[in-house]
Amino acid sequence: MSRLAVAELDAVHARLRAHVPAFAPGLIAVGLMLVWAVHDGGYDADTWYWGALATLATLAAVLIALGAERLRRSRLTIAAATLFGLYVAFSYLSISWAQSPGDALQGSNRALLYLLVFLLFASLPWTAEGALAALAVFAIGVGTIAIVLLFRLASADHVQRLVVEGRLLAPTGYFNSSVALFTIGTLLSITLATRRELRGLLRGLLIALACACLQLALIGESRGWLFTLPLVALATIALVTDRLRFVAASLLPIVAVLIPLHRLLAVYKSNGAASLNHAASRAGQLSLALCAAVFILATLIAWAETVARPRALSPLRRRQVGGLVAAFVLAASCGGALVATHGHPFSFVKRQWHGFVHPAGQGTTSSYFGVVGSSRYDFWRVSLDAVVAHPLGGLGQDNFSDYYITRRRTSEEPQWTHSLELRLLVHTGVIGFLLFGGFLATAIALAVRRRRLGATPRTRAAAGAALLALVVWLIHGSVDWFWEVPALSGPALGFLAMAGALTADTSAAVPAGAAQGSQGAQWRLRSREALQRVPGAAWIAGAGVALLAAVLVLALPYLSVREVSLATDVRATDSSAALKDLSRAAKLNPLSPVPGRLGGAIALQVGDYRTAEARFRQAIGREPGAWFGWLGDGLAASELGDRVRARHDFEVAYSINKVQPAVGQALARVGSKHPLTPAEAFQMFVIAQ
Incomplete structure (x- = not known):
């Protein structure tokens, strides 16, 4: 060459x-x-x-x-x-x-x-x-x-x-x-x-x-x-x-x-x-x-x-x-x-x-x-109500849905x-x-x-x-x-x-000698460098702690989400494996109500009402403002013969969501000879936008 x-x-x-x-x-x-x-x-x-x-x-x-x-x-x-x-x-x-x-x-x-x-x-x-x-x-x-x-x-x-x-x-x-x-x-x-x-x-x-x-x-x-x-x-x-x-x-x-x-x-x-x-x-x-x-x-x-x-x-x-x-x-x-x-x-x-x-x-x-x-007008109306009610810290990150559902006009x-x-x-x-x-x-x-x-x-x-x-x-x-x-x-x-x-374009930099003409410019340069220079040991230690914290706070919830995804894939063919996956998901993320709600729904569908009751109670403890957990727990209690608790759960669910037909029907039929069954409830669900 x-x-x-x-x-x-x-x-x-x-x-x-x-x-x-x-x-x-x-x-x-x-x-x-x-x-x-x-x-x-x-x-x-x-x-x-x-x-x-x-x-x-x-x-x-x-x-x-x-x-x-x-x-x-x-x-x-x-x-x-x-x-x-x-x-x-x-x-x-x-x-x-x-x-x-x-x-x-x-x-x-x-x-x-x-x-x-x-x-x-x-x-x-x-x-x-x-x-x-x-x-x-x-x-x-x-x-x-x-x-x-x-x-x-x-x-x-x-x-x-x-x-x-x-x-x-x-x-x-x-x-x-x-x-x-x-x-x-x-x-x-x-x-x-x-x-x-x-x-x-x-x-x-x-x-x-x-x-x-x-x-x-x-x-x-x-x-x-x-x-x-x-x-x-x-x-x-x-x-x-x-x-x-x-x-x-x-x-x-x-x-x-x-x-x-x-x-x-x-x-x-x-x-x-x-x-x-x-x-x-x-x-x-x-x-x-x-x-x-x-x-x-x-x-x-x-x-x-x-x-x-x-x-x-x-x-x-x-x-x-x-x-x-x-x-x-x-x-x-x-x-x-x-x-x-x-x-x-x-x-x-x-x-x-x-x-x-x-x-x-x-x-x-x-x-x-x-x-x-x-419906944005109603979304924004309720949003402004939330701001007035909780002005400093808000409702908590991503907590608008439960607040809106009890105050909606749609x-x-x-x-x-x-x-x-x-x-x-x-x-x-x-x-x-x-x-x-x-x-x-x-x-x-x-x-x-x-x-x-x-x-x-x-x-x-x-x-x-x-x-x-x-x-x-x-x-x-x-x-x-x-x-x-x-x-x-x-x-x-x-x-x-x-x-x-x-x-910046290095070719346009100021010549070295130009900085000597102004003590003020030199002082500003030194102060800027002092502000921007972090000691090596402190920088490494701080970055290491931040990295470890970020890995933990992201990895554990991600593993929980993956377990939920695996459970969703096998729920129709192997409900017991799905319930095990959801148990691991609940342990990996002790704040998420999703594993409990999904596990309760699967248990209801296969007739395991004790497990359904436990899973829905877990979901309610993690998110008491969600109507589905209360409805599911009430359905499990009704199948187990506890009509008193079933009525209480249905009343709470109805106070949160009056629009869902299954909630109203469950409450209306809880004291009858033919209470609403889980299969009937699932068929009545309306998927809201």
Whole structure:
């Protein structure tokens, strides 16, 4: 090999070496986020618990590899991490007053997961190139998911699993979170496609993936997305560095959505499997064809820009062109809004407000965007009542469901408040709200500083792009439950940390002699270094204790969840093995009521009423505010001949949940010759939303 080739390889290796320390572990975290995305958004505890342990292991490896001396961070980073850590600690403290300590523990562990993600991304020495590469991997991953889903729609491949009630449910298992995920993918893909240093093929691919994501976001038909989209668009325009190029690059995806708009919306109108398959196939085929056309066109435009680089426009001409493009985008957006609202946007808003306050007034329309009715008003009404009743510490992490069910004016049984701000206030009170709000404000301030004052244009662009996931998560999540979806919260908080951790350009550093001219500058430098330098022994000891505590608090509940999952798999074929698995689960997590409830239900079904009684009493002791434990214990007592205790249990269950038919029937028939049997009760259960 010639010396020239060796020199070129050494140069490439040197360039890559600067990005590998951040990109390699960051790629693991990004890959984990994509795995969450295709596994119901990572919502199930069985999924995110092992993800939390993997994140913890990656963070530990990074800390060991980099060492304390290379982990010096700005004061804002330290302050943000401290506030987030205090919020998580306060969340664990809320277990002591929570009505359901098991739910509070699981919610606190989820908060710990997000803290670990933030710390991992904040600890890495991100370069602008490494950050842009990690963001590109995430955007391409989400876009690939979108393309696969479009192929499945086009080929009518198990569409009923993807589309429920006419709306796209996949891949996160929740309509609105899937829409939010594809919105993040759209914004990131368009932003990255404006980078001139990328190859033409990659830029064309990113625009095509943005088309696919935006098309699927529309099939999701999220009304919250429709209402918050203008705010998301404005925030995005404010954050991207080259606004004119971003708006221009947005034209192709927008046009590619407007062309098949009627076909995309027609998926909602389909009735029956055959009609759904036909509508999905037509929408998917046209969407894929448009994505292919956009890929070719965008690639050609990118290549043309590379070959014949256009002259830089004067500020006046840029404003003129930007105004024209913005006017076109605004007109296209208004046109889409008119189509979505059937030409009557103001009447649409009026109907939606009336339906928001009076959820019973729903009607049949040709699009879910036109559906009137929502239970959020009642969710938020009860949430505000909870804040007034428990202002300082809240109800305890993830303890909203039991509080709501006894105060509801709907038939729904939500677990979440459907608002990020209310979730903080309801679960952890004003104290938790201020701690997490302080964390967000500090982290955003640091990221915005990187966006405005980054050493290079590429650094500023990377910081702006990294904030886009947070924009969607924060704005749309203010009227929905996105905190509970790791596939959304992970990128939002992880990329926020990435933006703040972007390293300065060393070539722009101040010469050594310049520092000697100012004693004040030297004093500030020494004080900053003293603040950021942690003694090696103390750092190792503290990190070791924290690591051990995190492993214990995550591993034991995870093993309990795994035992519950194993019991669920074998309950139909081997009830005794399932009950043994649930006994181990209850011991591994002494706060969770789930093993007791599930074990009691299995014992009732096989006629082992003594075991059912013991398991349900265990569940009641761990969560006295849940109606199912009282009903199950009453059914077991009734079968054992203890009608007095059965009546008491049914009365408690009825005081909690008057909507379930089985509860009312059990109470009404407890003193009769034919009390409600467990088999009859299970057939009468109504699964609330």
